[in-house]
Amino acid sequence: MAKKPIIQFNHVMKQFDDDAPVLDHVSFEIEKGKFYTLLGPSGCGKTTILRLIAGFTEATSGDILFEGKKINHVPANKRPINTVFQDYALFPHLNVYENVAFGLRIKKVKKADMDAKVKEALSFVNLKGYENREITDMSGGQKQRVAIARAIVNEPAIILLDEPLSALDLKLRYQMQYELRELQRRLGITFIFVTHDQEEALAMSDEIFVLNKGKIQQSGTPNDIYDEPINRFVADFIGESNIIRATMIQDFLVEFAGKQFECVDQGMDPNEAVEIVIRPEDMEITSVEQGSIRVTVQAQLFRGVHYEITCMDDTGNEWLVQSTKKATIGEEIGLRFTPEDIHVMRLNESEEDFDRRLDAYSEDENDAK
Ligand SMILES: Nc1ncnc2c1ncn2[C@@H]1O[C@H](COP(=O)(O)OP(=O)(O)OP(=O)(O)O)[C@@H](O)[C@H]1O
Ligand SMILES: [Mg+2]
Numbered sequence: 001m002a003k004k005p006i007i008q009f010n011h012v013m014k015q016f017d018d019d020a021p022v023l024d025h026v027s028f029e030i031e032k033g034k035f036y037t038l039l040g041p042s043g044c045g046k047t048t049i050l051r052l053i054a055g056f057t058e059a060t061s062g063d064i065l066f067e068g069k070k071i072n073h074v075p076a077n078k079r080p081i082n083t084v085f086q087d088y089a090l091f092p093h094l095n096v097y098e099n100v101a102f103g104l105r106i107k108k109v110k111k112a113d114m115d116a117k118v119k120e121a122l123s124f125v126n127l128k129g130y131e132n133r134e135i136t137d138m139s140g141g142q143k144q145r146v147a148i149a150r151a152i153v154n155e156p157a158i159i160l161l162d163e164p165l166s167a168l169d170l171k172l173r174y175q176m177q178y179e180l181r182e183l184q185r186r187l188g189i190t191f192i193f194v195t196h197d198q199e200e201a202l203a204m205s206d207e208i209f210v211l212n213k214g215k216i217q218q219s220g221t222p223n224d225i226y227d228e229p230i231n232r233f234v235a236d237f238i239g240e241s242n243i244i245r246a247t248m249i250q251d252f253l254v255e256f257a258g259k260q261f262e263c264v265d266q267g268m269d270p271n272e273a274v275e276i277v278i279r280p281e282d283m284e285i286t287s288v289e290q291g292s293i294r295v296t297v298q299a300q301l302f303r304g305v306h307y308e309i310t311c312m313d314d315t316g317n318e319w320l321v322q323s324t325k326k327a328t329i330g331e332e333i334g335l336r337f338t339p340e341d342i343h344v345m346r347l348n349e350s351e352e353d354f355d356r357r358l359d360a361y362s363e364d365e366n367d368a369k
Helices: 046-054 096-106 111-124 140-152 170-187 198-204 222-227 232-237 351-368
Strands: 007-014 023-030 035-039 061-066 081-084 158-162 190-195 207-212 215-220 242-250 253-256 259-262 272-278 284-286 293-302 307-313 318-323 332-336 343-346
Touching: 007 046, 023 046, 023 061, 023 215, 035 046, 035 198, 046 081, 046 158, 046 190, 081 140, 096 111, 096 140, 111 140, 111 170, 140 158, 140 170, 170 190, 170 198, 190 198, 198 222, 207 222, 207 232, 215 222, 215 232, 215 351, 232 242, 232 343, 242 318, 253 272, 284 318, 293 318, 343 351
Parallel strands: 035 190, 035 207, 081 158, 158 190
Antiparallel strands: 007 023, 007 061, 207 215, 242 253, 242 272, 253 259, 272 343, 284 332, 293 307, 293 332, 307 318
8 A cells, every 4th residue: 555645735715704725625645755835926825724734823724634634623732743943943042952852852852862862963054062042143054953953853754844035034044945955864754845936946855836826836856846847837937938928829830930840748739729838948059940949039147157148039039048159249049959858838727637647648548559
């Protein structure tokens, strides 16, 4: 029998007063021992999902399960879950030891065991020997580590992290991203991490849930989401993209910029209006003759590793391309891409519709065998 997910949401709805729902029939599964990220713009419902998992608030409808058992009404302190908050929520009048030991004291753990556990947790976050430091004398990054030590010392099954790195400067943030990911691997605890920073999500996660307006837009590995965004929101939110209006002529043939191109997508209606995505780094600058399309260079920015070049095709579409070669403004060039570089998206397709379409065409393939 397949293992039960550690957390499962079944059509969870959350509504405050008579307002529109903050979460709208959200369903997902979290597997044990992986690093998950909830990614989305401000106000999309990320913190609300964490609060529901932690038990700080209750769902308006739908079920929340822990290892297959419904926990909708289980209080927060009865769930094997700890939260690391954005503002750390440390106790300023207690030293590092007492902050980390807090949960153990509540559980009345014996002094010798408590000392050993606090020591181990501090060494996990590279704060060996800091037991007696006052919280007020710690830097932002060190406070962050104390907050993490305070969560892991309780040996929870799940750690929830609500934008824990957003207060740190860029360099420290990168370092902590790396440390958190390493820590999760070493501990094997399930981490559910919240961020609105797509690069952070791509760098850290096993699985990402992209949220917008209280709905999961897409879930998958960083590669799935980056390479195969299923709708405009995801394509636009994750990385720089060219999103161009197109017509799906038939399976494997799409028209845009006044030409027809072979592609790898299928399952749309003939002549359906669609959008295509091509990532700026997937296109190559060529001579006009060798290009898939002809464009005119409009603007160019040097970004350190590459140039970011904005071009316009004959039908008025703007194209962003990354290249290590410099272009000349006003010059006509070709942009070359392959059928695999073109990702066709149905207008406003939801994740459920997308999955259904994929299933339908894998069934077709099976029928053909
Ligand atoms: N207690 C509450 N009463 C009424 N509305 C609330 C309450 N808590 C959250 N909301 C609303 O629910 C929506 C989602 O809030 P949530 O805090 O989950 O967003 P978020 O994705 O974490 O955003 P951010 O990135 O800004 O932290 C927002 O519109 C917010 O105003
Ligand atoms: Mg939030």
